[in-house]
Amino acid sequence: MTKKLILALTSRTGLIAMSVLFALLMLQGAWDILEDIRAIDVHQHAMEEILEGLGTILVAYGVALEERETLLKFLGVYPDALTPQQARVDHHCHGYGLSLLLLGLFAEVSVYLIRMPDINTADFDPALIVFATLLCLVGAVHLGKLSWLLWRDPELATTTA
């Protein structure tokens, strides 16, 4: 029962659902920031909070994706359930997980560059906010591409979905 639940949560369907949800969160956050970018003086603090949150989500989800294989081994699901299809999912998740992790970290770094009082970046604050927002949008694109790669895998549909 537990193994079935874990397999369902880490299945292609589960991953696609989570990826789409997070991609939508990225798009909504980025839209919220870019919409108010002209009034950055008023909204800068809120924008930083949004970017920090999105960065943390990207890092957490990126680590979970990147380490899918190790996690399934740790939970006792592998090697029994390790099929060529699962290996392909692991392969996709590892690469895209790492890229999401890096994008999230760089988005967080941009926010902390703004916040660090010893670095006078006041003139570049809008540029850093836009840069971090773009990283979140790239994260959304990567999540979309990962969903597409998982979805198009024909053999998986009959085994794990």
Place this chain on the structure above:
Amino acid sequence: MPRQQLYRLTSRSAIMVMNIVITLLMLQGSWDILRKLSAIVLHQPAMENILQGLSTILVAYGLVLQERAALLTFLKLYPHGLSAHQARVDAHCSGYGLAVILAGMFVSVAVYLIRMPDLDIVNFDPALIVLGALFCLVSAGLLVRLSWLLWRDPKEI
């Protein structure tokens, strides 16, 4: 630092001591949050700060555990000091380290979901705080289990 001292710092006894200290921190933090839950309106920022601190500790410690083998190789204690017993400790630490990292990350995500002003989830703030505290308790359980696994291993380093 002398090799003997590095071995002691990364031994199963040292890891068990650290696990117990961090477990107590998790229990104390979670208790502090859960007992004031009825007055969340007054204490919410403090609760968020506690959860953020605990999540940072979990991620940092989880990373050290997960990468124990790489760290010992970097410190040149491996491959010379790599025994079957050390390999078992590495295997335990790697799995539990990853689980602790993920739990810490999810605590952090719960806090940031509350703080993000573009998400109107004020009604769910108490649920997210409780979820964060539960992840801390799960991590405490994982650290206790890791200590048990290391303790029952017959050969001390």
